[in-house]
Amino acid sequence: MFERLPGFRDFYPEECAVRNHLFRAWRSAARRFGFSEYDGPLLESLELFRAKSGDEIVEQLFSFTDRGGREVALRPELTPSLARLAGARAQSLKKPVKWFGIGEQFRYERQQRGRLRSFYQFNADILGEPGPAAEIELIALLIHSFTSFGLGAADFAVRLSDRDLWLFYLRGMGLDEEACAGVLSVIDKMGREPEEKTLEKLEPYFGEARADFMGKIASLRDLKSLEDMREFLLAHTTDGALREGIEQRLAQWRTLLSGLEAMGLGEFIRIDLGIVRGLAYYTGFVFEAFDRAGELRALAGGGRYDHLIEKLAGPEMAAAGFGIGDATLWELLESKKLLPRYVEAADLYAVIEGEAAREAAFRDVRALREAGFRVEYSLKPLAFGKQFKLAASSGARLALIYGSEEIANATVKVRNLQDRSEEAVPAGRLAAFIREFFSG
């Protein structure tokens, strides 16, 4: 028989319920922060993604040539579409633009736990706000997105870092722009690979002095407070303009941290300059959410990308944003027992005796459904005893009994399936009776 494609998931009702739960919480969080929902097409021009990420990305896309000869690809992320949409209306959009999107994305790569070929992401972005006020909102939303599921500071934290600060430092070391980018990508991997390998990669930039630099980089990565960062950076930077830049940058840090502190979110934040994110297009603050137990891959990632919209769509527009994937969050919530048990329960179950009673029953079934109740009944005629079993297992609170006696008396017997009490209700009063029961 046919099998599921590797890296894709089936969503049976139980899984669909979980997915809906995630989406519902994300939407609710984003709305509270004043974000508006957008979406773009699943399929975009291959060139859009190539323009954003370079040629290497093509290897990791589901792409093909369509019947019109266009090179197209399933979106591997939402940001390029966002840039296209926002860029096209950049002049007329009221700033700041606060948008969020929830969408399925596709990446052609070998799957692993928490990493699939198709997944969903919640993305939130603020466009047109160059200062740390945007990061405050975004990080607050990111944290709220997790706490609204019941996760707390014991479960996850947000690591905060800054590529600008690194650039000031590396420039002070005499590196040019290209070398800085190279060293940043080495720093990104530092914690995850053996020292020898790191040293090897630093060789082209620092030559004989590479071990010394690796030590310095390691100490910078370990700094946990603004004061320590300032002291270290100023001690290792002599150029006046760079020193001035560092001071200004630290002022932005203070704004960001005091804003988050004032919102009561300080306990979720960790300063960690080891986070630089592999991507070259990030330009300032970058951050990552991770589980405190350190067992899963990153829960979310984001940062500032001030030049991307200009690159993809023309207009200059400051931008920052983050994305939360569904797979890792799902695992975390499951392990913390924070996924609610979804019960597909009926409100009412009609127990119907024979064809004669069906007519009266169906009339009520339809009316009650119109009134908003979830009403079920056995599709095939079954013995009363059997129907009561089904009524019980349906989770319904009330059974509506349509037997020959009730039909003859123009009543419906309403049985409370929890306390087993029964009441004969005149057919004309049924809707009112039911409404009253469920409102009380």
Next chain:
RNA sequence: GUGGUUGUAGCUCAGCUGGUCAGAGCACCGGAUUGUGGUUCCGGGGGUCGCCGGUUCAAAUCCGGUCAGCCACCCCA
């Protein structure tokens, strides 16, 4: 893309060194039960043991390949 590891019913698994080894529990369906319940009892459907090939008198079991899952690497938008 590379390497390691796993693969028996929808799910969780049992099946020792090749010889009633195709099984259990749960789930599902039916009956006991034609006016009252999720319990209980009885019964039933469902698997070419991932797939293909090889060794053997005989393969779920051994060997090779392949596919898929998991882990690590690569990459991580």
